[in-house]
Amino acid sequence: MTAQTASTEITSDVAAGGCHGGKARLREAAAAAGKSETLEGYAADYPVGPHDQPQSMCPAFGSLRVGLRMRRTATILSGSACCVYGLTFTSHFYGARRSVGYVPFNSETLVTGRLYEDIREAVFKLADPALYDTVVVTNLCVPTASGVPIQKLPREVNGVRIIPIDVPGFGVPTHAEAKDVLAGAMLRYARNEAENGPVAAPRGGASARPTVTLLGEMFPADPVGLGMLLEPMGLAAGPVVPTREWRELYAALDCAAVAAIHPFYTAAVREFQTAGREVVGSAPVGFEGTAAWLDTVGRACGVSAAAIGVAQDRALPAIRAALAQAPVKGRMTLSGYEGSELLVARLLVESGADLRYVGTACPRTPWSNPDREWLESRGVQVRFRASLEQDLEALAEYQPELAIGTTPVVQKAKQRGIPALYFTNLISARPLMGVAGAGSLAQVVNAALANQSRFDEMTAFFEGVGDGDTAGVWPSQPVMHPEFRQRQRKAKAKASVIEEPV
Ligand code: SF4
Numbered sequence: 369m370t371a372q373t374a375s376t377e378i379t380s381d382v383a384a385g386g387c388h389g390g391k392a393r394l395r396e397a398a399a400a401a402g403k404s405e406t407l408e409g410y411a412a413d414y415p416v417g418p419h420d421q422p423q424s425m426c427p428a429f430g431s432l433r434v435g436l437r438m439r440r441t442a443t444i445l446s447g448s449a450c451c452v453y454g455l456t457f458t459s460h461f462y463g464a465r466r467s468v469g470y471v472p473f474n475s476e477t478l479v480t481g482r483l484y485e486d487i488r489e490a491v492f493k494l495a496d497p498a499l500y501d502t503v504v505v506t507n508l509c510v511p512t513a514s515g516v517p518i519q520k521l522p523r524e525v526n527g528v529r530i531i532p533i534d535v536p537g538f539g540v541p542t543h544a545e546a547k548d549v550l551a552g553a554m555l556r557y558a559r560n561e562a563e564n565g566p567v568a569a570p571r572g573g574a575s576a577r578p579t580v581t582l583l584g585e586m587f588p589a590d591p592v593g594l595g596m597l598l599e600p601m602g603l604a605a606g607p608v609v610p611t612r613e614w615r616e617l618y619a620a621l622d623c624a625a626v627a628a629i630h631p632f633y634t635a636a637v638r639e640f641q642t643a644g645r646e647v648v649g650s651a652p653v654g655f656e657g658t659a660a661w662l663d664t665v666g667r668a669c670g671v672s673a674a675a676i677g678v679a680q681d682r683a684l685p686a687i688r689a690a691l692a693q694a695p696v697k698g699r700m701t702l703s704g705y706e707g708s709e710l711l712v713a714r715l716l717v718e719s720g721a722d723l724r725y726v727g728t729a730c731p732r733t734p735w736s737n738p739d740r741e742w743l744e745s746r747g748v749q750v751r752f753r754a755s756l757e758q759d760l761e762a763l764a765e766y767q768p769e770l771a772i773g774t775t776p777v778v779q780k781a782k783q784r785g786i787p788a789l790y791f792t793n794l795i796s797a798r799p800l801m802g803v804a805g806a807g808s809l810a811q812v813v814n815a816a817l818a819n820q821s822r823f824d825e826m827t828a829f830f831e832g833v834g835d836g837d838t839a840g841v842w843p844s845q846p847v848m849h850p851e852f853r854q855r856q857r858k859a860k861a862k863a864s865v866i867e868e869p870v
Contacts, residue, residue, distance in 0.1 A: 391538040394509060394512075397513040397514065397515075398512050398513040398536065398539070400515075401514055401515020402517065403512055403513075403515055403534060406519075406539070407539050411539075413635055414545045424705050424774060426454060426543070427542055427543045428455060429455055429458055429543045429546070430535075430542070430545070430549075431533060431546040431549050432468070433543075434547050434550045434610040435504040437610070438614070441502045442499075443469060443506070444468075444469035444471060444487065444490055445471075445508060446483065446506065446516065447506075447508025447509060448509070451508050451509065452508070456468045471490050473486070478510070478516070483511065483514075483516055484517055487505060487518060488521060491503055491530055495528035495530070496528070501613075502554075502614055503529070504531045504533065508536065513538070523557075531550070535549055541753075542632075544705060544706060544729070545632055545634075545730070545731075547610055551610045551633060552638065555620070555636055556635075558614070558618055558621060559621055568614075568615040570619040574619070576604075577602055578602070579603065580594075580605060580606055580623060580627050581627070582608045582629055583609050583629055583630060584630025584633065584708070586800070587797060587798055590799055590802075590804075590805070591605045592605075593799065593801050593802035593804050594627075594802065596683075597679060598679070599679075600675065601662070601671040603624065603665070606619060609636060624668075624669040625665060627665060629708075631710075632707045632731065632733060634733060637735070647735065648661075648665055649664075649733075649737060649739070651711050651800070652683075653711045653712075654691065654715050654719070654805075657714050657715070658687055658801075662676055662679045662683070663680070683802060687803055690806035691718055691719055693807060694719065694806070694808075694810030695810065696810050699722045699724060699766065699768050699769045700770045700771070701724055701727075701772070702723060702725065703727035703774060704727075704729070704774060704791035704795075705728065705792075706792060706796045707730045708800065709727070710736055710740060711800055712809070714742060715806075716809060716813070717748065719813075721813070723743075724748065724766040725749045725762035725766055726743060726750050727754030727759045728751070728752055728754060729753065732753075756774070763780060768781075769787070769820065770816055771787075772791050772795055773789075773790070782823070785826070785827040786823065787816045
């Protein structure tokens with residue numbers, strides 16, 4: 369097989385199977401094209417389970433969003449036009465408000481190495497120090513599978529840092545972990561800079577108190593609340609990673625300890641540990657979560673037991689009161705792919721919810737252990753790398769009065785007349801921590817639970833109008849022909865056997 373043929377086949381595999389097909393072939397191709405080390409690193413950092421391919425959005429959206437949120441950072445994507453269209457569309461839908469660079473390719477530029485030259489040229493054109501601190505270059509599925517060697521790009525051009533990353537859907541399982549790919553690469557770069565000379569101070573000057581770096585994107589008010597919790601221990605909240613500005617990376621590394629609020633940042637954690645920082649899991653959610661977190665963080669920062677006690681005494685009574693004033697009642701299931709699912713679950717349980725199941729697309733890590741153990745000790749089933757099928761099984765098994773989940777889970781629940789809330793937009797985008805977080809879920813959750821009678825009315829109203837293949841308005845009663853479907857299925861199976869390469 370010529371290189372040209374191989375490349376054309378990779379491109380057409382992606383076109384035919386998209387994110388859900390041809391994965392093994394793409395992996396093989398990428399390994400043969402010299403990307404084995406990258407893929408092995410991803411396999412170690414992001415172990416896969418039953419859910420080992422995108423069931424939601426393209427993973428690269430995670431890293432794209434991290435870059436687009438940073439000041440003075442330019443982004444270049446290299447991938448199939450359809451992938452780039454989807455990624456840019458989604459990023460503008462979520463208010464990116466800046467351009468995304470794109471280097472197009474065809475089979476010829478892919479196999480002759482011209483694509484790499486085109487990317488290099490684009491990087492040199494874009495790297496203007498008056499405009500940018502950093503240019504992030506991302507290889508999507510096809511260029512990764514074809515071995516486009518973006519790691520060979522210069523480390524900097526005109527004083528602008530160049531950060532090349534491969535983010536293939538067949539190597540990085542979720543968009544959450546793609547955020548870690550970029551955050552980890554940036555931290556590694558910044559750590560090397562800091563080890564080799566003086567670096568820029570934080571915009572507002574260095575903190576007078578030792579800081580705790582917060583790992584994971586969170587509601588904007590949460591870092592403020594965390595700072596108030598830490599203050600009695602003589603500590604301050606440090607930067608949130610992924611950061612909004614390059615110089616914050618140095619401040620993030622220069623901390624007393626790291627709080628892995630979101631537990632899936634494996635590459636970022638590795639950088640902090642290499643810099644000699646202790647990393648602790650969980651977050652100050654609810655009464656017990658806050659008590660435990662203050663204790664763990666305080667000890668990691670060498671704070672005295674007395675000072676930890678003062679911080680707990682100052683925060684916990686108000687949290688207990690807020691939880692008591694905003695109780696939540698009802699049987700629930702929860703699933704999502706943001707990485708904060710276990711924290712929300714803890715808060716729901718402490719608010720009084722009868723939570724039966726938590727599914728997260730993220731993997732189990734040492735930093736999710738405190739939350740997993742707490743939830744399991746209260747009888748909640750916790751499933752990491754949960755697939756959509758497993759989330760739906762939980763829906764069927766636990767018959768919740770409220771399902772909090774991803775779009776397809778919410779859709780299925782509503783079809784069954786069960787009130788449901790979309791996790792990403794309605795739940796994870798709320799304050800969760802400290803006093804502000806303690807009562808924040810009750811309003812939205814209780815309002816959704818109170819909708820049951822409306823669902824009952826709607827179900828009764830539409831009773832008998834048909835569903836699935838018989839849904840819609842028909843001049844006469846539709847007649848099902850299951851034998852047609854059976855015949856098509858057999859024909860398709862036969863065709864796929866013939867097409868299977870030997
Ligand atoms: S880059 Fe993203 S959208 Fe394109 S094939 Fe890969 S996973 Fe799918």
